[in-house]
Amino acid sequence: MISLIKKIGRTALGIKIRSLSGFKPILFNLNFINKSLSVSDAFCWRTDNNFKTFFKFTDLLKFFYNTQDTAVDLIFYNYKNIKIKEYRISNLKLSNEIIIDKEFLGGIEDYGTFYIYHNKIEEIKKKIIISNRCYVGFSKNDQLPSFLHGNTLVSYVKNNENNVVKDKMIINTSIFMNQIYRIQNYFHKLDKVELFFCNPSSSKIKFKINNIFQSLNTGHSIIINATNFDHINIRSNCHFLRPLIFSYKKNFIDVYHG
Amino acid sequence: MNFFFGIKTNDLNCDITIPRFQNHGKVDLENIVFQAKINLNKWIIQKAQYKENKNFFFINNNYIDNEIIFFLAKEKEILKYKKTDYQNILDLNKFTDTQPAFRANLKIFNKFGGFSSYQSEYPYSMIEKQGNILSPLSSLGNSTASENKLFIRNIYVKPIKKKFDIYFLDIKKKKILFKKEILTNTTNEIKIEKKYIKPDIFLYTNDYIGIPLFVSLKDHHISFEHTHPPHEYIISEDKFKTVAQLKREIHDIINKKNW
Numbered sequence: 404m405i406s407l408i409k410k411i412g413r414t415a416l417g418i419k420i421r422s423l424s425g426f427k428p429i430l431f432n433l434n435f436i437n438k439s440l441s442v443s444d445a446f447c448w449r450t451d452n453n454f455k456t457f458f459k460f461t462d463l464l465k466f467f468y469n470t471q472d473t474a475v476d477l478i479f480y481n482y483k484n485i486k487i488k489e490y491r492i493s494n495l496k497l498s499n500e501i502i503i504d505k506e507f508l509g510g511i512e513d514y515g516t517f518y519i520y521h522n523k524i525e526e527i528k529k530k531i532i533i534s535n536r537c538y539v540g541f542s543k544n545d546q547l548p549s550f551l552h553g554n555t556l557v558s559y560v561k562n563n564e565n566n567v568v569k570d571k572m573i574i575n576t577s578i579f580m581n582q583i584y585r586i587q588n589y590f591h592k593l594d595k596v597e598l599f600f601c602n603p604s605s606s607k608i609k610f611k612i613n614n615i616f617q618s619l620n621t622g623h624s625i626i627i628n629a630t631n632f633d634h635i636n637i638r639s640n641c642h643f644l645r646p647l648i649f650s651y652k653k654n655f656i657d658v659y660h661g
Numbered sequence: 662m663n664f665f666f667g668i669k670t671n672d673l674n675c676d677i678t679i680p681r682f683q684n685h686g687k688v689d690l691e692n693i694v695f696q697a698k699i700n701l702n703k704w705i706i707q708k709a710q711y712k713e714n715k716n717f718f719f720i721n722n723n724y725i726d727n728e729i730i731f732f733l734a735k736e737k738e739i740l741k742y743k744k745t746d747y748q749n750i751l752d753l754n755k756f757t758d759t760q761p762a763f764r765a766n767l768k769i770f771n772k773f774g775g776f777s778s779y780q781s782e783y784p785y786s787m788i789e790k791q792g793n794i795l796s797p798l799s800s801l802g803n804s805t806a807s808e809n810k811l812f813i814r815n816i817y818v819k820p821i822k823k824k825f826d827i828y829f830l831d832i833k834k835k836k837i838l839f840k841k842e843i844l845t846n847t848t849n850e851i852k853i854e855k856k857y858i859k860p861d862i863f864l865y866t867n868d869y870i871g872i873p874l875f876v877s878l879k880d881h882h883i884s885f886e887h888t889h890p891p892h893e894y895i896i897s898e899d900k901f902k903t904v905a906q907l908k909r910e911i912h913d914i915i916n917k918k919n920w
Contacts, residue, residue: 430760430761433896439897459799461797461800463894463895466907467894467903467907497860498860499860530897531895531897532896532897533894533895533896536894538800538801540884546879546880547803547805547806547877547878547879547880547882549777549882549883550803550875550877551779551886552888552889583685583686585680585685585686587682587684587763587764587780588678588680588766588780589678589714589716643761645761650776650778652774655775655776655881655882657776657777657778659778659779660780
C-alpha cells in the first residue's frame with residue numbers, strides 16, 4: 404500500500420497534488436526541462452546605504468565543455484521586479500568579476516535581484532543543463548566585501564527573437580501557508596539584523612516571520628528588519644524560501660544565506 | 662547524518678552554534694552534542710563541552726581545535742561505536758538528514774570585532790569517499806584583501822591522519838604552481854599568496870576530498886565562505902562523466918609533474 408502511494412506521488416498528477424497541498428513537495432521542479440538550458444539563481448544586489456555588490460562567476464561552458472567565444476547575459480531587476488539593466492559580458496575569462504554599484508546601475512541606490520545566463524549552450528551537441536551558483540559579495544562603506552554563494556535555483560532562459568526573457572517555473576507554491584523554514588542560527592548580541600527575501604516562484608507568495616505577515620509578488624524582493632528576533636521562523640506557501648542574512652555589529656557586517 | 666567542525670588559528674577564533682531543531686521545525690530533545698577525535702588509531706568519542714538553551718548548543722573557541730568533529734546523537738546510540746572497536750565514524754541517526762540540509766552556524770572572529778560566518782555541515786556521504794577537490798582560487802580569493810587563507814577540511818571515516826597533496830594549478834598553461842602536504846581528518850590552513858589569485862588558477866587535491874573554506878582579511882574585516890564541488894554546476898545527466906573527464910585532464914598535469 405505504501406509503495407503504491409509512493410508510485411502515485413511520483414506521477415505528474417501526484418507531483419501536482421504534492422505541490423498544491425504542500426505535502427512533501429519537490430523543492431526544485433526541473434522535470435519539465437527537455438532541452439539545453441542555463442539555469443540561474445536569483446542573486447541579490449544592493450546599492451542602498453553605501454552598499455556595493457561584487458559578483459564572481461566561472462565561465463562554465465569554457466570550463467566544462469571547452470566552448471570558445473562565450474558570453475553571459477546579466478539581467479537586473481529592482482525590488483519591484485522592474486527590469487533596470489541588461490548587460491552582456493563577452494571575452495570571458497575562466498573566472499570573472501564585476502562590481503555592481505550605483506554608477507553601474509545609472510545612479511540607482513536601491514536593491515533587487517539579478518540573473519545570469521550563459522550563451523552558446525545550444526552549440527553543445529548534447530542536452531546539458533548548467534546552473535551557475537556564483538559568489539556575491541556585499542561591501543558597506545567600501546570595506547572588505549562579505550561573500551556568499553548562490554542561494555537557490557530560480558529561473559532559466561529561453562530565446563525569444565534574440566531577446567532574453569526571464570521565465571520562472573522551478574520553485575512552486577502551495578495553496579496553504581504550510582511550509583516551515585526555521586533558520587538554524589541564534590541571533591543575539593548583534594546591533595542589527597536584516598533579512599533579504601526575494602520571491603523565487605511564478606506566483607504571489609505569502610509568508611509570516613515569527614507571526615509578522617508579509618507578501619511578495621513574483622520577482623519582487625524585500626529587506627526586513629529582524630533585529631528584535633533571537634530566532635527566525637518562516638511559515639509560507641513557497642516551497643523554498645530562504646533569505647540572505649545581513650548581520651551588523653559596530654562597523655562590521657556578516658552576510659550569509661539562511 | 663551531518664558533522665560539524667571548527668577552525669583554530671593564531672589570529673582567528675571560532676564558535677559553532679548547533680540547532681536542536683530541523684529547519685522544518687522538528688525537535689529531538691534527547692539529542693546532545695558528542696565529539697570525535699583520533700587517538701592511537703582509534704576514534705575517541707565523548708560528550709562535547711558546550712553551553713545550551715532550549716533551541717541551541719553553543720560550542721565556544723576553547724573547546725574547538727582543527728581535529729575534533731561534532732555531531733548530534735543520543736547516549737544509547739554511542740554504544741554502537743564499541744562494536745566497531747572505534748574504527749569507523751558511524752552514521753548513527755537520520756535527525757540531520759533533511760532537505761534543505763541541516764546546518765550549524767560556523768563563525769570566525771578576531772579580537773577587533775570583525776566576524777564572518779556561514780551555515781555549515783559535513784555530510785556522512787562525503788566522509789566515506791575518497792577523491793579530489795577542484796575549485797577556482799579567484800572565486801573567493803580576494804586580491805584586494807591584505808591576507809587570504811584557504812582551509813581544507815577533510816573528515817574521513819577511518820581514524821587515520823594521512824598525508825595528501827594540495828596543488829595550485831594554472832589549468833590553461835597546464836602547470837603546477839604550488840604544492841603542499843596536508844592531512845586527513847584535519848582543518849588544514851594554507852596561505853594564498855596574491856600571485857595565485859588569477860582566473861586560470863585552481864586548487865586541486867589528490868586522493869581525498871574535503872570542503873575548501875576561503876577567508877579574506879582586511880582592516881580587521883573578514884569574509885568567510887566555502888566553494889561548491891564542480892558537479893553542482895551541472896544539473897544534466899552528464900555531470901559526473903563531464904567532471905570526471907575534466908579531473909582526468911587535470912590529473913595529467915600532476916602526473917607529468919609539470920612545474
